[in-house]
Amino acid sequence: MSFSRYLAKQGIQITFVNTEFNHNRIISSLPKSSHDDYFVGNGINLVSIPDGLEDSPEERNIPGKLSESVLHFMPTKVEELIERMITGSSGGTGTIISCVVADQSLGWAIEVAVKFGIRRAAFCPAAAASMVLGFSIKKLIDDGLIDSDGTPSVDKTIQLSPGMPMMETDKFVWVCLKNKESQRNIFQLMLQNNESIESTDWLLCNSVYELETAAFGLCPQILPIGPVGWAQSLEEDSISTSLGSFLPQDRDCLDWLDRQIAGSVIYVAFGSFGVISNAQLQELAIGLELTKRPVLWVTGSGDQQPIKVGSYQVKVVRWAPQREVLSCGAIGCFVSHCGWNSTLEGAQNGIPFLCIPYFADQFINKAYICDVWKIGLGFERDGQGVVPRLEVKEKINEIMRDGGVYKQRAMKIKEIVMKSVAKDGISYENLDKFVSWIKSQMN
Numbered sequence: 001m002s003f004s005r006y007l008a009k010q011g012i013q014i015t016f017v018n019t020e021f022n023h024n025r026i027i028s029s030l031p032k033s034s035h036d037d038y039f040v041g042n043g044i045n046l047v048s049i050p051d052g053l054e055d056s057p058e059e060r061n062i063p064g065k066l067s068e069s070v071l072h073f074m075p076t077k078v079e080e081l082i083e084r085m086i087t088g089s090s091g092g093t094g095t096i097i098s099c100v101v102a103d104q105s106l107g108w109a110i111e112v113a114v115k116f117g118i119r120r121a122a123f124c125p126a127a128a129a130s131m132v133l134g135f136s137i138k139k140l141i142d143d144g145l146i147d148s149d150g151t152p153s154v155d156k157t158i159q160l161s162p163g164m165p166m167m168e169t170d171k172f173v174w175v176c177l178k179n180k181e182s183q184r185n186i187f188q189l190m191l192q193n194n195e196s197i198e199s200t201d202w203l204l205c206n207s208v209y210e211l212e213t214a215a216f217g218l219c220p221q222i223l224p225i226g227p228v229g230w231a232q233s234l235e236e237d238s239i240s241t242s243l244g245s246f247l248p249q250d251r252d253c254l255d256w257l258d259r260q261i262a263g264s265v266i267y268v269a270f271g272s273f274g275v276i277s278n279a280q281l282q283e284l285a286i287g288l289e290l291t292k293r294p295v296l297w298v299t300g301s302g303d304q305q306p307i308k309v310g311s312y313q314v315k316v317v318r319w320a321p322q323r324e325v326l327s328c329g330a331i332g333c334f335v336s337h338c339g340w341n342s343t344l345e346g347a348q349n350g351i352p353f354l355c356i357p358y359f360a361d362q363f364i365n366k367a368y369i370c371d372v373w374k375i376g377l378g379f380e381r382d383g384q385g386v387v388p389r390l391e392v393k394e395k396i397n398e399i400m401r402d403g404g405v406y407k408q409r410a411m412k413i414k415e416i417v418m419k420s421v422a423k424d425g426i427s428y429e430n431l432d433k434f435v436s437w438i439k440s441q442m443n
C-alpha cells in the first residue's frame, strides 16, 4: 500500500486489488469520514474479490490453506475484474491498464496479465535474499541439500554466496510451516512463481542495494527501490499513513513517547500476526520489568495483553503508528519478530534490535540484523523454545548500554539507507526509472 501511495503521488491512477477479508479489515480500521471519496480523490481505488475461504474463516489460520484457496479461486476473479475494467462494463468508459504490479509470490496474477497482453511488474515486500533463496531451489536440489519436495536432506547452515546471511536448512521458508502438505504446496508454488516472474518487465524489491550487496550481486535482475514510502509516511496526513493497517492506529503513544528521555524506551512489536505464546509473553514481560526501563508494547491482532507483573512504566497499545514511533528520539531498541518491514523501518531510523523470529523469512532477516549488519542480538531459547526472563534482561541491557557499539553501527546503517533514497541514490534512481516507464506506457 505504501508503494501504491507513492505511485499515486506521482500522478499514476491505482486500482488496488485486495481479498475481501483484508479489504474489510483495512476499511474498518480507517476513520469513518475517510471512506470512498478520500481514496478516489487521492488516486487509489480500493477493490476487493473473495479468496474462496469466506464460508470457513477458521481455515484461514491453517498454514497453507489460504495460499491454496487463493491459487484456485482468485485467478478467474482477477480475470473477470480486468475484463470489466477494460470493457467498462461496470460503468464508465473502458480503462487502459498500463501495468499489473503483483506481489512476487502471486505468479498467477502475472500470468493473468500475460493473457490480456498487459505489461507487468513483480514486487517483493521481503528481502532480496528471500527471493534469491527461492531462485536457488534448483541448485539446492542439485547440491543434495533438499529433495524434490523441498525437505532438507541434512540439517545444515548454508550461505548462498559470501556476504549473504547464513541460512539453516530446517528454517527454509517452506520448511518452517512444520506441515508436510503445506510445505509441498508452498514449495511447488515457489517453483511456479519463479517461472511466472521470468515474464515480468520489472522485478522490484523493497530493499536497499548496500544492505544486500551479495544478494543483488547473485540476481542483478532484482532492482532495489526501498524503503518504499520512507519519507512520505512522515509527511502525509494520518489517514494516508494508516491506510493498509488492519487495526486503527493509537496515536496517543506519540505524546507518551515525547515525554520520555531520549533513547530510553524499549519498543516491542511483532507485526501483523499474533505469534507469541503466552509462556513467552510472561517471560518477556518479567524480563522487561527487570530492566526498569520504559516500554511501548504493541499487542496487535492477537489481542494478547502483556502480563502485568509490577509497576514499571509500560504503555500498551493495540496498534501503533510504527514508522513514526521508530523515528522518535525516545526509542532505544526494538524487540521484534524481524518481519522485513519492521527490519527496514528500524534500520532506516538507526535503531538497534533484539530479535525473536518465528517463521518464514524472519530467520534470514535476523541473520542480517545480527550477523551481517551487526546492529542487534538474538536471544537464546530454553528447551521449550521460550526466551527466559534473565536472557531478556541481559540482552536488552547489553544493547542499550550508553554509546554502545550497536547504536553506533545502527546509525551507520541509517546513513546508508538515507543515501539510497536520496536523489542519485540507487533506490531513488530505480523508482524514478520505474515511474517514468509507467508514464511512458500511459501515453
Ligand SMILES: O=c1ccn([C@@H]2O[C@H](COP(=O)(O)OP(=O)(O)O[C@H]3O[C@H](CO)[C@@H](O)[C@H](O)[C@H]3O)[C@@H](O)[C@H]2O)c(=O)[nH]1
Residues within 6 Å of the ligand: 125, 126, 245, 269, 270, 271, 272, 273, 298, 318, 319, 320, 321, 322, 323, 338, 339, 340, 341, 342, 343, 345, 359, 360, 361, 362
Ligand atoms: O503497531 C504496529 C505494528 C506494526 N506496524 C506496521 O506493520 C508492518 C509489519 O510488517 P512486518 O514487520 O514485515 O511484519 P509482518 O506483518 O509479520 O510481515 C509479514 O510480511 C513480511 C514481508 O513480506 C515478512 O517479512 C514477515 O515475515 C511476514 O510475517 C510494518 O510496516 C509496521 O510499521 C504498525 O504500523 N503498527
